[in-house]
Amino acid sequence: MAADSAVNLGVLISGFGSNLQAIIDAIERRELAARIKLVVSNRADAAGLERARRHGIDALVTEHRKFPSREAFDHELVAALKARGVELVILAGFMRLLSPVMVRAFPNRIMNMHPALLPAFPGLNVQQAAIDHGARFSGCTVFFVSEGLDDGPIIIQAAVPVYPDDREQQLSDRILAQEHRIYPRAIQLYQQGRLEVRGRKVYVKDEGSGAIDEALVNPPLRDH
Ligand code: GRF
Secondary structure: OOOOOOEEEEEEEOOOOHHHHHHHHHHHOOOOOEEEEEEEEOOOOOHHHHHHHHOOOOEEEOOHHHOOOHHHHHHHHHHHHHHOOOOEEEEOOOOOOOOHHHHHHOOOOEEEEEOOOOOOOOOOOHHHHHHHOOOOEEEEEEEEOOOOOOOOOEEEEEEEEOOOOOOHHHHHHHHHHHHHHHHHHHHHHHHOOOEEEEOOEEEEOOOHHHHOOHHHHOOOOOOO
16 A cells, blocks of 8 residues: 555444544544545444534444344445455444454454553453552553454553542543544554554554654643
8 A cells, every 4th residue: 555545444333433533533634644435333323423424424334233143244344344445444432342254354454442551451341440440540552453352463552640539431531532642643654554563563664763652651630
């Protein structure tokens, strides 16, 4: 893929779609050279579908319940994404585990966002888990989806503080603000051909001293 050509994205959602919105906004601001060829939701009531339609993006509902197995559902996803020339799949609050059918159809070409600093706190309800463990920092992680749960090569992370009196919603909002910053950036690195996966690690080419973004490791002081 030439670094100067926009990358074709397929975005999978299940709900609110604020990460989808952040990606749409980055494209519209021309910070991200990408085209969203298709949005797929496994739920008809996902608010993110309306966001897609508002921006003239093709949006499809494919309800997983209508398929006899996880693999059958994934075959349908693969067909829809490939039919539209999708190169990179973005999971944006997609609440379904992918089977090897999807993962092998797009090897190191599926990104996911997780609202914790992996490998800490994989799985669900991880903001509350970080609070319950008394973690001083949490954050978010963009990674390439592998066949293990929340286990693939890490692309970008951002850290946020966890305060002793935090409630789940406060911490989730603080993390979400960082998700919206780093997801478009991870996609842009891919589009620029700068992500190289070696084993379980991602190397960012030509990053130099910018490999760690100071703004992300020095989060703003207390925001509430
Ligand atoms: C985010 O917390 C993300 O980390 C997780 O699902 C949530 C999606 O939110 N994977 P939204 O639908 O993008 O608003």
